[in-house]
Amino acid sequence: GAVVSQHPSRVICKSGTSVKIECRSLDFQATTMFWYRQFPKQSLMLMATSNEGSKATYEQGVEKDKFLINHASLTLSTLTVTSAHPEDSSFYICSARVRSDRGPYGYTFGSGTRLTVV
């Protein structure tokens, strides 16, 4: 089945530094990738939608200059948290849209990245 590999699983960084999170589709081409953020005890909130080869579409309230998304190939999408601050500490999850054999779309998720900014 469609697998998305997300790395790193955990990262601790110092305030003010940047962190890059990668999501790779291993056995399919991910034309569309979704990036979510989840704070403790809360739901998954969509941050942005990226399509291969074009600029990402950010949800309202998400700073596009702070959360840089690159989807330069059909198998790799990256999220860079720039100048990270403690309030950016969260669980970040990517999701790729996949087309099943029966036609309807499905979604496959990465395993998530737990970011802690100290």
Next chain:
Amino acid sequence: AQKVTQAQTEISVVEKEDVTLDCVYETRDTTYYLFWYKQPPSGELVFLIRRNSFDEQNEISGRYSWNFQKSTSSFNFTITASQVVDSAVYFCALSEAGGGKLIFGQGTELSVKP
């Protein structure tokens, strides 16, 4: 606008009890998809089911069953004879038919005690 509501924030049951997790959704689309995911403490989302808006048949998979009622915009999930391993956060989600973004409910944290 699309919206998913899971009114139950936390549920605690004793092993072997049956438990139903509620999900109510709002959408203006006539064609859409509904999902349930399980999120164990590890954080990884586990896909449980996808249902399209034209298929109102209830589904059973082992101890899991789903009741989709379009008339009440609900897609409830029942676990029969719950087990400790069922302890997790469960999310209901909605997407438009074209494969757009998933809208998640707030999640229900299920705790099954031995």
